[in-house]
C-alpha cells in the first residue's frame with residue numbers, strides 16, 4: 001500500500017477514500033493512494049500539538065535556518081517540482097518554473113514581513129518598559145487550492161512555521177503529488193517530526209480537519225463556496241483564527257487608450273494566463289460602446305485566436321495549458337452554452353478540441369444583453385465582455401459584484417485612474433498593468449465575498465501570530481504617589 005500521509009515524522013498509508021491524480025491532458029494516472037480517515041486526522045492534529053511547544057521555544061534564528069534549508073532544498077529539486085506542477089495542473093513548464101521560484105522567494109519575504117509586522121518593539125513608558133512581542137497560535141490547519149498547489153499553501157505554511165506554529169496541511173485532492181514533493185523538501189530541510197503533517201484527502205478529510213477541536217486556526221485558499229462553509233463552521237468560535245483567501249469576479253475596465261496593442265496584450269495576460277485559473281484573472285472586460293471599443297475587440301479576438309494552447313511540456317511552449325480536469329473543462333463549456341442561450345454573443349467561442357483532454361481554447365463572449373447576469377466566478381479561459389456608455393457606468397458595472405478581489409483600469413488618464421481608485425471596491429486595484437501576477441511583497445486579499453479581511457502574502461505574518469503587549473520592570477516598587485483612597489501605612 002502506498003504511503004501517502006506524513007504524520008509525526010512517519011509516512012503511512014491512508015485509511016480513507018481512494019484518490020487518484022491524473023494528467024489533465026493525457027489522463028495518465030500520476031499518483032494514487034488513499035486519503036486520511038477521521039482517526040488519522042486526529043493523529044495528525046495530536047502530532048502537531050505534541051511538536052508545538054518545542055518548535056515554538058526555538059529561537060527565531062533556529063527556525064529560520066530550517067526555512068532556509070527548505071528554500072535550498074526547493075532549489076535543488078526545482079526541475080522535478082516544476083515538472084510535477086506542470087504534469088498535475090496542466091500549466092506549461094515555463095509557468096510552473098515561476099511557481100517554484102515564488103515558493104523559494106517566499107522564505108526571504110516572510111522573514112522581512114515577520115520582522116516588520118510582527119517582530120519585537122520596545123520603549124520607555126513611565127517607570128517601565130513597554131514591550132510588544134508576538135506568539136504563535138499553536139496548531140494551524142492549512143488548506144490549499146489546485147491552481148497553485150505549491151505556491152499558495154506555501155504562502156501560509158512558511159510564515160506559520162516561521163512564527164512558531166505547527167501545521168497540518170490538507171492539499172487539494174487534485175494535486176496530491178505536488179504536496180508530497182513539497183513535504184519531502186521540508187523533511188530534507190530537517191524540520192522536526194510533527195511540526196508539519198500532511199493529510200491527503202478530499203472534502204470529507206477537509207471537513208474532519210476543519211471540525212477538529214484541537215486546531216487553533218485554519219488558513220484557507222480556495223473557492224468562495226468552501227470558504228463560506230468554513231466561515232459558518234467557525235461561527236461562534238472567536239477563539240480560533242480563520243484566514244480565508246477566496247475567488248473573485250474581477251472587472252478590467254478599458255478606457256479609450258492610445259496603444260491598442262498594449263491594451264490587448266494586457267487583457268490577454270489578465271484573462272488567459274494559467275488558462276484563466278488564477279483568482280486574480282479578469283472575468284469581466286468593460287469596453288466603451290462605439291467604434292474604438294469595436295476595434296479593440298476585433299484586435300483582441302484576432303490575437304486571442306493565435307494563442308498557443310497545449311500540453312505542459314509541448315515544444316515550442318504554449319501560452320496556455322489545460323484546465324485542471326475533464327470535469328472542469330465540461331463545466332466551463334456548459335457555462336458558456338448557458339450564457340449563449342441567455343443572449344450572450346460569441347466573439348470568439350471557447351472550444352474543447354478533444355473531449356478526452358482538458359484543453360480549452362480562449363473564449364470571449366459579449367454578455368451585455370444578458371439580463372440578470374450571474375455574479376459567479378467562471379474559473380477558466382472565458383472572458384465576458386460588457387459594453388458601457390460612460391466612465392461612471394463602467395465603474396458602477398465594475399462594482400456590480402459581491403466579490404472584491406482585483407479590479408483594473410487601462411487608461412491614459414491619471415484623473416480617471418484617481419476616480420477609479422477611489423470608487424472601485426477591491427483589495428487589488430491596478431492601473432495599466434495586468435490583473436494577474438500580484439507581488440508577494442504586497443498584501444494580497446480581497447473584500448466582500450473574496451475574503452474575511454485577513455490579507456495574505458506580505459500580511460500573512462499578521463494572522464500567523466498574536467500580539468502580546470507587556471509592561472515590564474525588573475524591580476517591583478511602590479509608585480511615588482499612591483492613588484486616592486489607598487493607605488499603605
Ligand SMILES: NC(=O)c1ccc[n+]([C@@H]2O[C@H](COP(=O)([O-])OP(=O)(O)OC[C@H]3O[C@@H](n4cnc5c(N)ncnc54)[C@H](O)[C@@H]3O)[C@@H](O)[C@H]2O)c1
Nearest residue numbers: 144145146171172202203206207222223226245246247279
Ligand atoms: N484569493 C486567493 O488567494 C486565491 C488563490 C488561489 C485560488 N483561489 C480560489 O480557489 C478556487 C480554486 O481552488 P479549488 O477549486 O481547489 O478550491 P476548493 O474550495 O474546491 O478547495 C480548496 C480546499 O478546500 C478543500 N475543501 C473542499 N470542500 C471543503 C469543505 N466543505 N470543508 C473543508 N475543506 C473543503 C479542498 O479539498 C481543497 O483542499 C477558485 O475559486 C480561486 O479563485 C483564491
Ligand SMILES: O=CCC[C@H](NC(=O)CCC(=O)O)C(=O)O
Nearest residue numbers: 278279280436437438439440457
Ligand atoms: O490564483 C490566485 C493567486 C494568483 C497570484 N497571486 C499571488 O501569487 C499573490 C502573491 C502571494 O501570494 O505571494 C496572481 O496574482 O497571479
